[in-house]
Amino acid sequence: MFWGCTIPARFPFLEKSVRTVMDALELPYRDVDGFTCCPEKSLVNNVDHGMWTLTAARNVALADELDVNVVSPCTGCVSNLATVSSDLKSNVAKREEVNGYLKEIGKEFKGKNKLQHLVPFLHDDVGILKIKNALKKNFRGMRFAIHYGCHMMRPSHALRNDDPLDPKKFDNLVNNALGAESMQYMTKLTCCGQGLDRVDQHDTAMDMARVKLRELKSLKADAMVLCCPSCFLQFDNNQFLMERNGEKYNVPVFYITDLIGLGMGYSVEDLGLTSHRVDITPFMEKWHHMECKRDHKEELHDELSSMGTFF
Amino acid sequence: MGLDKTLNFDLLQKCLGCGACYDLCPSSLHIEGYDPRAVIGDILQGEHEKWLEHKSIWQCLECHHCLEICYQHYGFENAMTAMRMLATKKGLNPPQVKRGWEMFAKTGRLGEPAMPARKKLNLPEPAASGKEEFVKLYEIYKKSKEAASEDKGA
Structure with a gap:
């Protein structure tokens, strides 16, 4: 598991949520000694492209050495590692230069194992059915706005895990594993804009957050569900800053494993949800009052499946 | 430093006449005054210096939407990255x-x-x-x- 910097430093409760769900699904994973920053693109690549490449290559080399696949709950980490990895695999001269440096610390970049974000990992490797079956209560009747997180699937030549302009996997998890409705909304694929907060443009970052929050407020979304600590910072923390100034959107923000965990029966405390800034109480109340009844669609599906009809 | 060493000017020339990515670029859609083709035009004229202290070059969010939709698979993020690197070399980074x-x-x-x-x-x-x-x-x-x-x- 590649945790990155932001989750352990700023949002350890997200780490708690991911670990709780990984453990409950009995997925074998390990922490890796020696992983550094992925490294982050705007703060590192803009200053020194060579060191950006070399640091990512060293991280991948650590996974190579242990012969493990890498999964990260941070979209930025996966995207940066995959971008460098794909670059080095296609550029022999650059790879040799990088490996020249790595040799001096006893490492070698091979890039032979999978690099995946947690969402495609849950979708492809764990499977919708396993997650669905692990839930004690699903989210039928709730409307979730997915925020994809740009770097989960872009750049697609490096990540190759979903359609970069019309992704489906996160939707599949929300619709078919959680049993909720993934809302189709105009700004669904728009970047969160948190990057602006890293380059001294806080006011513009807030404006970018408002683009999505305004739409979701008007559509009465029950929650926003996302898969990246940077997007979480943008929509939970920055929404909270707006609230303090009297600007209310009331859009609770969840990381994907928060909802899987709740459905499995873990409490708000178990999953670290008490650390979220935007109040999740109205969401929890609504969900608790939802009946666990199977709807017509589901009954029809089961009936047809039992007749041997596949979907 | 000549930007023609790090950027492909032929491709950028086509960017000037295209702009398909403006409909997807979050900053073009939502940040007033953000106009990558204005920057690219000046890069091609050798007049990029005037943008080095401008906040525009840091407003590209590197979301890679432009790269994905670009028929040249280039995208103006390349131009913005080159400008940020140049600004950083001159100590003009935020x-x-x-x-x-x-x-x-x-x-x-x-x-x-x-x-x-x-x-x-x-x-x-x-x-x-x-x-x-x-x-x-x-x-x-x-x-x-x-x-x-x-x-x-x-």
């Missing part, structure tokens, strides 16, 4: 980027694990940081770059 880089170069990461919160959440000890090896690698890299630039100078 203070936050400078601070971020300094922390990265010293520790190999951008933040230390929040220990009291981890304890409260009953999270395991964080894995070893890799700082020592990272610093060693950075020193080797720096020395090699310095030697290369001295060779060039001589």
Whole structure:
């Protein structure tokens, strides 16, 4: 598991949520000694492209050495590692230069194992059915706005895990594993804009957050569900800053494993949800009052499946 | 530094007449005054200097939407990245980027694990940081770059 910097430093409760769900699904994973920053693109690549490449290559080399696949709950980490990895695999001269440096610390970049974000990992490797079956209560009747997180699937030549302009996997998890409705909304694929907060443009970052929050407020979304600590910072923390100034959107923000965990029966405390800034109480109340009844669609599906009809 | 060494001017010339990515680029859609083709036009005219201190070049969010929709698979993020690198070389990068880089170069990461919160959440000890090896690698890299630039100078 590649945790990155932001989750352990700023949002350890997200780490708690991911670990709780990984453990409950009995997925074998390990922490890796020696992983550094992925490294982050705007703060590192803009200053020194060579060191950006070399640091990512060293991280991948650590996974190579242990012969493990890498999964990260941070979209930025996966995207940066995959971008460098794909670059080095296609550029022999650059790879040799990088490996020249790595040799001096006893490492070698091979890039032979999978690099995946947690969402495609849950979708492809764990499977919708396993997650669905692990839930004690699903989210039928709730409307979730997915925020994809740009770097989960872009750049697609490096990540190759979903359609970069019309992704489906996160939707599949929300619709078919959680049993909720993934809302189709105009700004669904728009970047969160948190990057602006890293380059001294806080006011513009807030404006970018408002683009999505305004739409979701008007559509009465029950929650926003996302898969990246940077997007979480943008929509939970920055929404909270707006609230303090009297600007209310009331859009609770969840990381994907928060909802899987709740459905499995873990409490708000178990999953670290008490650390979220935007109040999740109205969401929890609504969900608790939802009946666990199977709807017509589901009954029809089961009936047809039992007749041997596949979907 | 000539930007024609790092950027493909032929492709950028086509960007000037296209602009398909404006309908997807979050900054073009939502930030007033953000207009990458204005920057690209000046790059092609050799007049990029006037943008180096401009906040526009830091407003590209690197979301890669432009890259994905671009029929040249180029995207104006390439132009913005080249401009940011050039601005950084001249020390014109925003203070936050400078601070971020300094922390990265010293520790190999951008933040230390929040220990009291981890304890409260009953999270395991964080894995070893890799700082020592990272610093060693950075020193080797720096020395090699310095030697290369001295060779060039001589």
